[in-house]
Amino acid sequence: xxxxxxxxxxxxxxxxxxxxASTSTDEEIVAQAEDAFRQGVDNKIRILQARxxxxxxxDAYRELHRRGVRSPALLLNLGNAAVLADRWPEAxxxxxxxxxxxxxxxxxxxxxxxxxxxxxxxxxxxxRPDADxxxxxxxxPTIGELSCALGLSYLLAWLAGxxxxxxxxSRLFLLASGLVLVTAIAGxxxxxxxxxxxxxxRTPLVVLAGNTEFYRGNxxxxxxxxxxxxxxRGLEARQLHxxxxxxxxxxxxxxxxxxxxTQVLVVEP
Amino acid sequence: MVYVTPxxxxxxxxxxxxxxxxxxxxxxxxxxxxxxxxxxxxxAQKTPDDPPFPxxxxxxxxxxxxxxxxxxxxxxxxxxxxxxxxxxxxQIIGEGRKEYEPNRKHLRLxxxxxxxxxxxxxxxxxxEVIRDRKTWLFVYRLKPKHVKxxxxxxxxxxxxxxxxxxxxxxxxxxxxxxxxxxxPKPDKSDEVIVPLSAAPDSFFxxxxxxxxxxxxxxxxxxxxxxxxxxIALPPxxxxxxxxxxxxxxxxxxxxxxxxxxxxxxxxLAQLQSESVSAxxxxxxxxxxxxxxxxxxxxPSEVSAFLKRRGxxxxxxxxxxxxxxxxxxxxxxxxAVSESKQLLQAGAGLIQDLEADPCARG
Numbered sequence: 001x002x003x004x005x006x007x008x009x010x011x012x013x014x015x016x017x018x019x020x021a022s023t024s025t026d027e028e029i030v031a032q033a034e035d036a037f038r039q040g041v042d043n044k045i046r047i048l049q050a051r052x053x054x055x056x057x058x059d060a061y062r063e064l065h066r067r068g069v070r071s072p073a074l075l076l077n078l079g080n081a082a083v084l085a086d087r088w089p090e091a092x093x094x095x096x097x098x099x100x101x102x103x104x105x106x107x108x109x110x111x112x113x114x115x116x117x118x119x120x121x122x123x124x125x126x127x128r129p130d131a132d133x134x135x136x137x138x139x140x141p142t143i144g145e146l147s148c149a150l151g152l153s154y155l156l157a158w159l160a161g162x163x164x165x166x167x168x169x170s171r172l173f174l175l176a177s178g179l180v181l182v183t184a185i186a187g188x189x190x191x192x193x194x195x196x197x198x199x200x201x202r203t204p205l206v207v208l209a210g211n212t213e214f215y216r217g218n219x220x221x222x223x224x225x226x227x228x229x230x231x232x233r234g235l236e237a238r239q240l241h242x243x244x245x246x247x248x249x250x251x252x253x254x255x256x257x258x259x260x261x262t263q264v265l266v267v268e269p
Numbered sequence: 270m271v272y273v274t275p276x277x278x279x280x281x282x283x284x285x286x287x288x289x290x291x292x293x294x295x296x297x298x299x300x301x302x303x304x305x306x307x308x309x310x311x312x313a314q315k316t317p318d319d320p321p322f323p324x325x326x327x328x329x330x331x332x333x334x335x336x337x338x339x340x341x342x343x344x345x346x347x348x349x350x351x352x353x354x355x356x357x358x359x360q361i362i363g364e365g366r367k368e369y370e371p372n373r374k375h376l377r378l379x380x381x382x383x384x385x386x387x388x389x390x391x392x393x394x395x396x397e398v399i400r401d402r403k404t405w406l407f408v409y410r411l412k413p414k415h416v417k418x419x420x421x422x423x424x425x426x427x428x429x430x431x432x433x434x435x436x437x438x439x440x441x442x443x444x445x446x447x448x449x450x451x452x453p454k455p456d457k458s459d460e461v462i463v464p465l466s467a468a469p470d471s472f473f474x475x476x477x478x479x480x481x482x483x484x485x486x487x488x489x490x491x492x493x494x495x496x497x498x499x500i501a502l503p504p505x506x507x508x509x510x511x512x513x514x515x516x517x518x519x520x521x522x523x524x525x526x527x528x529x530x531x532x533x534x535x536x537l538a539q540l541q542s543e544s545v546s547a548x549x550x551x552x553x554x555x556x557x558x559x560x561x562x563x564x565x566x567x568p569s570e571v572s573a574f575l576k577r578r579g580x581x582x583x584x585x586x587x588x589x590x591x592x593x594x595x596x597x598x599x600x601x602x603x604a605v606s607e608s609k610q611l612l613q614a615g616a617g618l619i620q621d622l623e624a625d626p627c628a629r630g
Contacts, residue, residue: 026482027478027482030478030481030482031478034475034477034478037475041473044473064481064482069481069482069484070484070485071480071481071482071483071484071485072485073476073480073481073483074476074481074482076475076476077475077476077481080471080472080473080474080475081475083468083472084468084472084473101485102485107471110471111471111472114468114469114472142489143488143489144488144489147489147491151499154499154500154503155502155503157503158503158504158506158507159503159507161507162507162510162511165511166511166514
């Protein structure tokens with residue numbers, strides 16, 4: 001009886017997704033999403049109707065993501081649709097995911113800041129994300145780019161060193177020294193990126209999908225956090241552990257507690 | 270008085286002997302008594318505003334009406350949507366004490382449960398008193414809150430009837446129930462015009478399907494073996510290139526060393542042909558191999574040179590013997606077979622010299 005109820009509930013919950021999944025190809029889902037997005041834009045002076053369309057577009061883009069499509073363009077569209085559907089926690093999650101794929105996408109970064117501005121942070125500022133220290137104008141090297149730069153500069157440094165050894169020319173020695181320096185910088189950058197990747201893998205970024213009660217333990221019987229009993233939707237945190245359906249998270253300002261796993265969106269490392 | 274007089278007399282001073290007459294005290298006391306009686310009786314008397322009904326134990330919904338009354342209610346429309354207006358007209362008909370006639374301020378017509386079902390608004394400007402028909406008309410605007418409301422009922426009038434012989438003189442009369450039909454509001458959200466102006470224009474743009482479905486390249490990854498190879502490859506390549514360069518483009522010193530190292534092989538190859546002079550081949554060998562500078566050396570000079578280089582005495586003697594034989598062959602013509610022996614002896618001498626460790630020094 002109970003199992004039947006649960007299965008029927010699951011069917012009802014995921015029926016739209018199942019319908020999308022079973023009958024449509026990726027191209028058809030994209031077409032549906034674009035159609036809904038266009039209708040939302042056409043009705044943007046009617047807020048409720050527009051939100052319905054944008055919400056539909058959000059669902060379609062999320063279905064594509066569920067199917068394994070990973071592209072910055074998909075995640076940008078998903079984020080935009082989610083913002084306009086007033087589902088901005090999903091937008092924050094989508095923009096973060098998109099920036100993992102392309103950290104130099106300026107639009108994704110700007111839209112992330114816009115979506116973050118909608119989060120109602122506690123007055124004392126707990127959980128507010130740290131400011132990005134990297135200058136906007138400076139290219140953010142990816143692991144691939146850093147690896148290529150490191151490999152190339154390493155090879156050239158050896159070649160220049162060998163040539164300098166043969167020719168005994170000071171210019172070649174200088175060139176070899178410069179290349180060694182470039183190699184060292186690229187190596188340090190690559191090490192930092194790999195460390196950040198490891199941090200993202202061990203403690204993935206999570207975004208709260210709704211206003212969530214913040215407990216001291218992994219259960220409703222535990223007391224709520226004395227300072228932050230409820231976390232606002234859209235708040236970003238790091239997942240420390242998972243136990244059953246509960247996640248232990250740490251806010252950017254250091255507060256640690258537990259939230260239900262159903263209330264968070266995990267950004268893929 | 271019996272006690273006052275002696276006390277007064279006992280403690281009063283002699284100059285206070287002139288006191289008022291006794292009749293004055295009697296008049297004063299009488300006046301005060303009358304004044305007290307009048308005051309208490311005046312306050313104890315009922316005022317004209319006193320209600321004719323008991324103040325205690327009256328019903329909660331009592332409308333402060335005294336007399337005989339009846340209540341009727343009509344509503345229009347009765348088929349409507351949620352939060353649409355119904356005009357409710359309530360007629361109170363009857364008569365009673367003038368100061369306790371129906372008054373909107375004191376009416377308690379509607380039950381508390383209406384708070385969950387209706388928004389109630391009194392329309393004071395439409396209230397009406399029709400004296401000739403002994404009718405008081407009160408008008409209200411009702412708005413049903415939800416579709417589960419299906420009637421307007423429980424409108425009641427609680428008044429006080431002093432003429433009833435019962436002990437309980439508070440009377441409750443209900444208006445007849447009015448059936449209504451409440452339908453849900455039509456979804457007009459599509460018609461609500463509120464612009465989504467909060468988001469910048471860039472949010473209303475989307476990237477087309479071609480880019481959306483373009484799979485991003487797999488993340489860059491290098492295995493440990495590949496990493497080791499990549500790290501080791503440049504130094505090894507440089508090392509091999511150095512070796513190759515030196516091999517194919519040797520400098521003068523290298524070339525000299527190579528030439529010197531190859532002199533033995535060269536000499537042995539020349540000695541294989543019978544047309545050469547063994548003495549000449551050995552002389553050139555000594556020059557190329559050991560920098561022996563003499564152009565036309567004597568056997569003693571060669572033996573002494575080799576001795577200085579540290580070769581074994583037997584080798585020195587062997588070279589002396591060989592060169593003496595060469596000299597003999599050079600200056601006294603011999604048979605061809607003797608020349609072959611010289612060639613073989615020369616080859617043997619070169620091999621022996623090469624075998625000696627001093628040759629490599």
